Amino acid sequence: MSSDRTDAESKVSGNQANIPARIRHELGIDDGDQLRWQLEDDGSVRVRVVQQETGTLSGFDGYDGQETTDVAAEHDAWGVDVE
Numbered sequence: 211m212s213s214d215r216t217d218a219e220s221k222v223s224g225n226q227a228n229i230p231a232r233i234r235h236e237l238g239i240d241d242g243d244q245l246r247w248q249l250e251d252d253g254s255v256r257v258r259v260v261q262q263e264t265g266t267l268s269g270f271d272g273y274d275g276q277e278t279t280d281v282a283a284e285h286d287a288w289g290v291d292v293e
Contacts, residue, residue, distance in 0.1 A: 218233050
């Protein structure tokens with residue numbers, strides 16, 4: 211992309227601005243992704259897309275230990291060692 215052309219425009223409403231669909235699609239921006247903003251010395255703005263990680267627990271098969279658990283009573287303390 212050339213820095214001297216306008217790829218798309220949007221308006222600011224309050225503290226929010228919409229990302230034009232063309233830009234969202236081209237950069238693969240989806241719900242839950244984050245935008246990191248950097249103000250350059252020359253006054254330009256650089257935005258980096260940080261994609262949300264998906265499937266973090268997709269490989270988790272559950273607890274397979276020998277100890278039985280009572281989820282209703284122990285859910286807050288499960289996995290926390292108490293001395």
